[in-house]
Amino acid sequence: NDVVQQVLATNQAVVNNDITLTTNSGKKLIISLLVSPASMHSSGAIVVFRDITKQKSEERQQAEFISTASHEMRTPVAAIEGYLGLALNPQTATIDDKARLYLTKAHESAEHLGRLFQDLLDVSRVDDNRLSNNPSVVDMVAFVGDLTAMFDMKAKQKNLMLYFKPVRGDVPNDLNRKMSPVFYTFVDHDHLREVISNLIENAIKYTKQGNVIVDVQGDDDNVTVSIQDSGIGIPSEDLPHLFQKFYRVDNTDTREIGGTGLGLYLCRRLVEAMNGKIWLESEYQKGSTFFVRFPRMLHEDAMQRLEEAAAAVEQNKVALAPNPLAQQAELLQQQLAAEQQVAHEAAVNEIARQQNQA
Incomplete structure (x- = not known):
């Protein structure tokens, strides 16, 4: 009713694609709602409901595929880019000018491919509302x-x-x-x-x-x-x-x-x-x-937020400062574990020696 009143007041159409309905059988549907003024001078409105559950599901599957594929392909591309960079570095490899030209073109293509995969990952996060904002x-x-x-x-x-x-x-x-x-x-x-x-x-x-x-x-x-x-x-x-x-x-x-x-x-x-x-x-x-x-x-x-951020950083430094007693206790635990391991290995060796003699 609020949407209809808004359309009547502004004489502008309103679209909402995030409405969820539950049927009598318990099935959830995603509905697109379009409310339009009946005419320029009319006091009425036209309301159209459309089931977009399948469309939303396909969009989600497509986004998941793009995200997964981009992530999986970006890793080997980054490795290729890194090795080509090493081959082009005079300090790590010696190549002639012709090979350098070929490798430079390959490195540029690998960089372009890496940026493409990163863009696809970012777009999939944006479209799926998984984009963080800090x-x-x-x-x-x-x-x-x-x-x-x-x-x-x-x-x-x-x-x-x-x-x-x-x-x-x-x-x-x-x-x-x-x-x-x-x-x-x-x-x-x-x-x-x-x-x-x-x-x-x-x-x-x-x-x-x-x-x-x-x-x-x-x-x-x-x-x-x-x-x-x-x-x-x-x-x-x-x-x-x-x-x-x-x-x-x-x-x-x-x-x-x-x-x-x-x-x-x-x-x-x-x-x-x-x-x-x-x-x-x-x-x-x-x-x-x-x-x-x-x-x-x-x-x-801005100055107030910067001061608050600086204070938070200092507080984290204090919280993360090394505790001498905790460090000493951890060292003793490591030493005890090492001694127990040595004792265990000695016992195993002694049992094995006795079995060999028998």
Whole structure:
């Protein structure tokens, strides 16, 4: 009844796919509920129930298969990647230039396959609501700046200029950090790292020449990270679908670059899990700018949480501090066990000796 009243009040359709019904025989069904206004000027509503039990079961089985298969295949791929890395390391192996070229290509393919399996694992966790979210205080300018610096080498390999806008080139790094505005958010470190890294890597991958600019801006309510590139851009007809799972822009520019269509979908789900918003602006053949926005945390709240976290760390250190009496007792137990083992072995040997003499 509340859903119907909501539809009548807003004149907007409401969908709920998480309703569980139990039949007279005790069987549980998963129901999809769609409530729509009867017309623009009507006071009535149309309610449609649909049994999606089988659909949900198939989705769950598919997610479990993808998760299991990705996990099982990721382990041998990681081993292949590691051994290829050892073969390419001059300190562990000596190979000629031709072999190095072949092994380098194989190593890049193994890395790509490893990232694909990791994306599949992450997507299966997201779709199955198994994604953990452990927020903590993040200094966005420092955090995003450190992430951007990790991609300097990749940008230079393509002769691209990678800029972190809050940092001025004519000011020393230590002073830069003092001059840069401080924007705190309360988000998951790992999720944020994956999102920003994915967007910067995409910007470099889809930019043939020019530059990539990473910026952090904020106001009293929000903090916004932007990643701007001078790359191939995205056609307007593809923009509404870009954050859908497995969706890829299909044209001559993207076919030669490749991709899975999972990265931006995963970014969207991770950002939404952190109460954020992600969107983009793009013009085909001129470049794209991706934006990620999170609620800003007040400076006082951030300082309080950081102090609480520091106190908890100190408390854990005290709790985990070695107890001399406990260590001494454990040592005595180990010595006693060793002596008992020696005595047992001596007894066994003596019995065996007597049996041999008999």
